[in-house]
Amino acid sequence: MSTDARLIDIPVISEPAMTLPSMNVEPILHEVRHALRRLLETGETSMIDLRAMPLAPGEEEKIRTRLGTGEVVIQLDAMGPSTLTETAYSGVWWVEHRNPNDVVTGLYIEVAKVPSIVEPDRQDLIDAVARLNDDLENNDDE
Amino acid sequence: MTSKKRQDMTIGEALRANGVSRRGFLKFCAATASLMALPPGAATAIAAALEKAKRPSVIWLSFQECTGCTESLTRSHSPSIEGLIFDAISLDYHHTLQAAAGHGAEAAREEAMKEHHGKYILVVDGSIPMKDDGVYSTIAGMTNLAMLKEAAAGAAAIVAVGTCAAYGGLPAADPNPTGAVAVSEIIKDKPIINVSGCPPIPVVITGVLAQFLTFGLPELDDLGRPKAFYGQNIHDRCYRRPFYERGQFAETFDDEGAKKGWCLYKLGCKGPITYNACATTKWNEGTSFPIQSGHGCIGCSEPDFWDMGGFYKALSQGKLGSAEGLAAAAGIGAAIGIGSALLGSSGQKAAKAEIKAKLDKDMEATK
Numbered sequence: 001m002s003t004d005a006r007l008i009d010i011p012v013i014s015e016p017a018m019t020l021p022s023m024n025v026e027p028i029l030h031e032v033r034h035a036l037r038r039l040l041e042t043g044e045t046s047m048i049d050l051r052a053m054p055l056a057p058g059e060e061e062k063i064r065t066r067l068g069t070g071e072v073v074i075q076l077d078a079m080g081p082s083t084l085t086e087t088a089y090s091g092v093w094w095v096e097h098r099n100p101n102d103v104v105t106g107l108y109i110e111v112a113k114v115p116s117i118v119e120p121d122r123q124d125l126i127d128a129v130a131r132l133n134d135d136l137e138n139n140d141d142e
Numbered sequence: 143m144t145s146k147k148r149q150d151m152t153i154g155e156a157l158r159a160n161g162v163s164r165r166g167f168l169k170f171c172a173a174t175a176s177l178m179a180l181p182p183g184a185a186t187a188i189a190a191a192l193e194k195a196k197r198p199s200v201i202w203l204s205f206q207e208c209t210g211c212t213e214s215l216t217r218s219h220s221p222s223i224e225g226l227i228f229d230a231i232s233l234d235y236h237h238t239l240q241a242a243a244g245h246g247a248e249a250a251r252e253e254a255m256k257e258h259h260g261k262y263i264l265v266v267d268g269s270i271p272m273k274d275d276g277v278y279s280t281i282a283g284m285t286n287l288a289m290l291k292e293a294a295a296g297a298a299a300i301v302a303v304g305t306c307a308a309y310g311g312l313p314a315a316d317p318n319p320t321g322a323v324a325v326s327e328i329i330k331d332k333p334i335i336n337v338s339g340c341p342p343i344p345v346v347i348t349g350v351l352a353q354f355l356t357f358g359l360p361e362l363d364d365l366g367r368p369k370a371f372y373g374q375n376i377h378d379r380c381y382r383r384p385f386y387e388r389g390q391f392a393e394t395f396d397d398e399g400a401k402k403g404w405c406l407y408k409l410g411c412k413g414p415i416t417y418n419a420c421a422t423t424k425w426n427e428g429t430s431f432p433i434q435s436g437h438g439c440i441g442c443s444e445p446d447f448w449d450m451g452g453f454y455k456a457l458s459q460g461k462l463g464s465a466e467g468l469a470a471a472a473g474i475g476a477a478i479g480i481g482s483a484l485l486g487s488s489g490q491k492a493a494k495a496e497i498k499a500k501l502d503k504d505m506e507a508t509k
């Protein structure tokens with residue numbers, strides 16, 4: 001074997017070519033439709049955990065493509081970046097959480113007016129008031 | 143930061159002191175809920191409970207093992223999600239990870255055992271040799287057996303990490319030269335949580351600790367594993383399942399079927415009798431898992447996986463030769479269906495019982 005043979009030259013394909021129709025794409029989209037109706041009729045929000053599904057290689061991308069992209073993108077910076085993207089369907093969000101190494105740790109479809117993690121926690125609001133009070137009392141240079 | 147001593151902090155306070163925001167913590171809890179097969183909405187409840195939980199003292203004993211379990215944990219998504227829980231607990235003794243060595247290390251273990259008597263979590267990896275009075279593995283001149291008994295006496299609960307601690311694992315493989323046994327064969331009077339796998343999935347190790355801190359002792363399956371993490375059958379959650387149902391099997395590792403990603407049952411896949419989260423949680427930061435990489439599951443989270451007749455021997459080979467056997471195998475698939483991903487835990491349980499009964503019957507027939 002020549003010395004410059006590389007691992008990548010070995011013709012092994014680990015990801016199978018999907019010769020069967022996707023098993024999960026349609027059921028998940030149906031579930032999204034039900035969730036959207038519930039949001040509209042009762043205000044109840046839903047979350048679908050894509051990491052808990054036995055998705056075949058390629059299915060995640062298919063679902064993502066079918067849902068499309070809407071007008072709003074929210075970025076979080078909390079223990080790594082998170083991107084919450086509105087899909088082409090209002091109220092349906094593609095939620096992707098990453099850790100500080102930029103590795104995906106959670107992938108969800110959230111059906112809500114605004115993704116739940118965006119709203120500040122009550123305790124955070126209490127802390128915010130305290131900190132701002134502190135700042136105004138100790139910084140009277142105006 | 144509060145002026146509280148580190149060991150008096152709650153987990154929430156310890157995380158905040160490490161600069162983890164509430165939203166960051168929620169992300170961790172969402173990943174944990176997902177692992178426990180809980181609805182994503184449960185993340186808020188987990189966050190609230192963990193936030194208030196006291197940081198537990200953890201003593202980690204390593205016996206007859208290869209350090210793979212510790213490697214699995216420390217090489218995981220470090221330095222974040224799993225590291226988080228580890229920062230939040232108080233790891234008082236772990237002879238591979240701690241800075242102290244020799245007498246200093248053993249003194250730390252004894253001190254932690256005294257100070258937190260009755261309250262600490264004892265984590266054990268590795269099996270315990272029983273033959274010849276346990277001389278085959280000693281730490282600081284003490285046999286593993288003596289150390290386990292001493293440490294277990296003051297523990298609130300024991301977490302047996304890895305297949306060796308849970309079921310004897312490789313050291314206990316035939317002919318078991320050291321007389322290796324599992325923790326549960328020695329300790330009978332303490333709750334034991336088995337976190338099997340060779341090694342276990344890193345997030346499952348920390349997830350079990352998070353579950354214990356949040357909800358107390360978890361519900362266990364008949365092999366002592368937390369149902370929340372080990373309720374999934376690999377075969378039930380395998381994306382190659384449609385091929386299994388159609389009877390499309392790879393016959394060798396380089397044939398057309400293997401290239402097309404067909405089912406690996408005939409190449410010895412132990413997915414149908416294995417319970418673990420590999421098919422959904424996956425390995426190497428969610429990249430892949432053995433079956434996705436073209437190799438059958440070796441069943442490493444099950445007792446005696448090393449002695450199950452060979453990694454490349456099909457589960458019920460005797461029957462697979464006949465058309466009848468294949469049809470019967472396909473029948474299990476058709477009855478359960480891949481849609482069980484959407485089932486609740488009772489559905490999973492029923493599916494699990496059904497598969498087990500069917501395979502037992504198949505195995506029986508091959509004898």
Ligand code: SF4
Pocket residue numbers: 376377378380381382383384386404405406407411412413414433438439
């Ligand atoms: S036998 Fe193995 S490869 Fe085939 S469907 Fe079951 S788990 Fe997947």
